[in-house]
Amino acid sequence: MxxxxxxxxxxxxxxxxxxxxxxxxVPTTRYKFARDSSMEGFLSSNxxxxxxxxxxxxxxxxxxxxxxxxxxxKDDLLVLDLTWGDTDNLAGADLDGACxxxxxxxxxxxx
Numbered sequence: 001m002x003x004x005x006x007x008x009x010x011x012x013x014x015x016x017x018x019x020x021x022x023x024x025x026v027p028t029t030r031y032k033f034a035r036d037s038s039m040e041g042f043l044s045s046n047x048x049x050x051x052x053x054x055x056x057x058x059x060x061x062x063x064x065x066x067x068x069x070x071x072x073x074k075d076d077l078l079v080l081d082l083t084w085g086d087t088d089n090l091a092g093a094d095l096d097g098a099c100x101x102x103x104x105x106x107x108x109x110x111x
Contacts, residue, residue, distance in 0.1 A: 026083055027091075030071065030109040033078040033099070041103030048104060052078040055095070055102035062094045079109060 033052035035041045044051055060066045065085030072079035084091040099106055 026065075026086060028081055028083045030079065030081050030111055031106045032109045033080065033104050033106050034076060036099075036103060036105035038100070038103050040101065044103045047075045049073055049075055049078040051102040052080075052099075052104045052106075055098040055104055056080060056082070058098040058102075059091075059095045062098075063088050063090065066091065 033049070033055070035044075035048035035051070041048075041051070046054070056068050059082075060068065063085070065083075065088060067083045069081045069083075070078070071081060082091075082095070095106070
């Protein structure tokens with residue numbers, strides 16, 4: 001009976017941990033970046049993928065919890081998986097601004 005009681009205590013303890021320990025949601029989205037038709041894009045002497053990486057690196061340093069993984073890297077095209085914190089309410093606006101300043105556009109890529 002004592003062994004069973006300890007086992008039930010251990011199970012109860014693990015269940016309590018599972019309820020109180022929550023994994024934060026981390027949004028991840030895949031985007032395709034390419035040169036846009038803006039003046040910044042027209043005047044840039046960099047490859048479009050270089051300007052896109054510059055924009056994403058600027059975005060990444062804007063808040064903690066932001067990161068990216070490269071899926072496709074070609075001269076005129078860059079596909080990245082972007083990740084940011086679930087409380088990062090400026091991630092989209094910051095990325096839009098960085099892309100605009102670097103002369104690139106982005107579009108969502110379904111997985």
